[in-house]
Amino acid sequence: MRVVVAMSGGVDSSVVAGLLHEAGHEVIGVTLQLYDHGAATGRKGACCAGQDIHDARRVADRLGISHYVIDAEERFAKAVIGNFADSYAQGETPVPCITCNQTVKFADLSALARDLGAERLATGHYVRRMDGPDGAELHRATDPARDQSWFLFATTRPQLDMCLFPLGGMEDKRTVRDVAQRLGLGVAEKPDSQDICFVPSGAYTDVIAKTRPDALAAGEIVTADGRIVGSHDGIARYTVGQGKRLGSAAVLDGQRQVVVATEPGRRRVVVGPRGTGTHTVQLRDVNWLIPMPAHDLRCAVKLRAREEPRPAIVRTDGITTTVALDDPALPAPGQACVFYLADRVLGGGIITRAAAPALQERLTA
Amino acid sequence: MTEMRYLDANATQPLRPAARDAVMAAFAASGNPSSVHQPGRHVRRIMEDAREVIAARFGGQPQDLVFTSGGTEADAAAIHAMSPGRRLVISAIEHDAVRSAAVGAAVAPVGRDGIVDLAMLEARLADGEASLVCMMLANNETGVIQPVREAAAVCRRHGALLHVDAIQAAGRMPVHLGQLGAHSLAISSHKLGGPAGVGALLLAPDAPFAEALIGGGGQERGRRGGTPSVALIAGFAAAAQASEGDDLVRLAGLRDAAEQAAVACGAVVCGDPAHRLPNTTCLALPNAAAGVQVIALDLEGIAVSAGAACSSGKVQTSHVLQAMGLGALAGQAIRVSLPWNVTPADIDAFVAAYKRVAGRLCPTLAPHAA
Structure with a gap:
């Protein structure tokens, strides 16, 4: 069959292309040009394409498959980078990889695959797609260290139907590198990509400064009851749960403090004693990978990319979705809350700031 | 690789057999045309014969023809040689070869038909400031032929110089520097069906030449340093000669057949259809991204292009079609350009593939698609 493979130039997606080609499929490699690499790295005269695009083309050359570069710069700038800065300005800590997967990668690439007459879209994500009685299911990867299911909760069911994730069942990364070696792809020992792709320097605040300088303006650090205990240099530098960068507010009354909320309107960072938490999490942009449950859903939820799922009950009426955590936690607005039943992803949503008033209530009660 | 139908001549023409023979024959000779000895004189003769052939083909004098590494260098060399002390004015549809060399240039707009607005050009020059104007003879994306002879008259009236990028026009319409009245002409070998890597700047007898882009050892009468590639130059001349035998009417007939079939599928032709190179059509398919059309056609075995491909291979929206005011269609247009050796079977294959795509x-636009 004809399969479009999203090739980033890294070892994972290269191996996907190689394995599908080896299995006899007609593989069409596609690499998204997401941003001007020359401009992002600030190197004068540097090509708009990074080394990764070159690597993807060379892998396709070695495999003898078709390969194309798609200009997704405008779409990426609007949907991902713009959203990234706006989200920080609204007091959130966004996950741009989720937005990217949701828009540029799965929505746009599955449309492209259909336009090119392909039956499937394959990516190098570490998740497993399984055929269940009600259609395609999304499951965690075999290797827990590599599992990316948290980042893919927003994939829609029709998109999932079309997807292939050949690496989900791989034992570990070494196995994948060994396949790359065996297939002679030339990227077997290429380092893993780091952090946020469009911020190669690592300074994400540079990106925010360009469109939302307000998110980097100085303000006060306060306690939940409004006592001014310090100052900060921009709410975009603070995530709920964070204990660093608090200066004089780091320890109050002998207790270590953490950020419990940010208030973008008043440009304030709210701190509270470490161990503070809430039982209630409000979600937006919820995506279900099962039929929307009519009753309380007992499951486990992950509030951050790297943490163990925690027991909770998810309630939805189709408009608002609320998660009741068994044990209190500090969910960070903008991050994802993903619902699991064992290894299976049931759905998820983005944590809203609506959790903050509930927290205030609890703290001031 | 699938068997391909090559309809991307404006990117590069297939090498003509006569050009290949000339290149191979010249490669057999060793010598540097600057040398005093017999081997040097032998290759020098090959080079000078070629110079005469090419100069005559494009209406100039052999002593005014400077060999370069290609069309881009010819454009850059012309601007470098003639722009000192002059303001630059370029048309809105120039190739990047000119755009990147003409830093800070004023721009003369084009109409929706893709033709440079001469009144606007004249307005740009009306202040009488010494200027160098760059205008292409035929556009690489639309094939639309520009009123260069009239532009030359405007330029001369205002004391301006005119450099003409004739890279796409050469071989596909009459090109005569003297008759155009321009000051210089850029030509590329591989767009004629010669080898890539060689081109020429043909200067009018009255063209000033302030400075060479590459000085080097003073070759080409001090106008372009570096040992010339005699074999490529020989192939260039052979292609220039062979292109005289092309049946341009046949080419236009095949182009029209492809175009009519595409229009029946909902395509819109970009640019003035009455003033075009016989081998080129620019077809916009509303609501279908140009890049996707190119990929889908490639997978069907048809090689065409869209906009200007950057070195990453991504397809960028064409500045030419944007300058024509085509709006969203600018990102939905592909270029079909027939090579000198195109066959009716190539056109049939294109039409069948285009209908499917x-x-x-x-x-909704293609109710009759197969």
Whole structure:
């Protein structure tokens, strides 16, 4: 069959292309040009394409498959980078990889695959797609260290139907590198990509400064009851749960403090004693990978990319979705809350700031 | 690789057999045309014969022809040689070869038909400031032929110089520097069906030449340093000669057949259809991204292009079509450009593939798609 493979130039997606080609499929490699690499790295005269695009083309050359570069710069700038800065300005800590997967990668690439007459879209994500009685299911990867299911909760069911994730069942990364070696792809020992792709320097605040300088303006650090205990240099530098960068507010009354909320309107960072938490999490942009449950859903939820799922009950009426955590936690607005039943992803949503008033209530009660 | 139908001549023409023979024959000779000895004189003769052939083909004098590494260098060398002390004015549809060399240039707009607005050009020059104008003879994306002879008259009236990028026009329409009245002409070998890597700057007898882009050892009468590639130059001349035998009427007939079939599928032709190179058509398919059309056609075995491909291979929206005011269509147009050796079977294959692709990408526009 004809399969479009999203090739980033890294070892994972290269191996996907190689394995599908080896299995006899007609593989069409596609690499998204997401941003001007020359401009992002600030190197004068540097090509708009990074080394990764070159690597993807060379892998396709070695495999003898078709390969194309798609200009997704405008779409990426609007949907991902713009959203990234706006989200920080609204007091959130966004996950741009989720937005990217949701828009540029799965929505746009599955449309492209259909336009090119392909039956499937394959990516190098570490998740497993399984055929269940009600259609395609999304499951965690075999290797827990590599599992990316948290980042893919927003994939829609029709998109999932079309997807292939050949690496989900791989034992570990070494196995994948060994396949790359065996297939002679030339990227077997290429380092893993780091952090946020469009911020190669690592300074994400540079990106925010360009469109939302307000998110980097100085303000006060306060306690939940409004006592001014310090100052900060921009709410975009603070995530709920964070204990660093608090200066004089780091320890109050002998207790270590953490950020419990940010208030973008008043440009304030709210701190509270470490161990503070809430039982209630409000979600937006919820995506279900099962039929929307009519009753309380007992499951486990992950509030951050790297943490163990925690027991909770998810309630939805189709408009608002609320998660009741068994044990209190500090969910960070903008991050994802993903619902699991064992290894299976049931759905998820983005944590809203609506959790903050509930927290205030609890703290001031 | 699938068997391909090559319809991307404006990117590069297939090498003509006569050019290949000339290149191979010249490669057999060793010598540097600057040398005093017999081997040097032998290759020098090959080079000078070629110079005469090419100069005559494009209406100039052999002593005014400077060999370069290609069309881009010819454009850059012309601007470098003639712009000192002059303001630059370029048309809005120039190739990047000119755009990147003409830093800070004023721009003369084009109409929706893709033709440079001469009144606007004249207005740009009306203040009488010494200027160098760059205008292409035929556009690489639309094939639309520009009123260069009239522009030359405007330039001369205002004391301006005119450099003409004739890279796409050469071999596909009469090109005569003297008759155009311009000051210089850029030509590229591989757009004629010669080898890539060689081109020429043909200067009018009255063209000033302030400075060479590459000085080097003073070759080409001090106008372009570096040992010339005699074999490529020989192939260039052979292609220039062979292109005289092309049947341009046949080419236009095949182009029109492809175009009419595409229009029946919902395509819109970009640019003035009455003033075009016989081998080129620019076809916009509303609501279908140009890049996707190119990929889908490639998978069907048809090689065409869209906009200007950057070195990453991504397809960028064409500045030419944007300058024509085509709006969203600018990102939905592909260029079909027939090579000198195109066959009716190539056109049939294109039409069949285009119907399938158009039917898939915008089914509402192509009710008759197979």
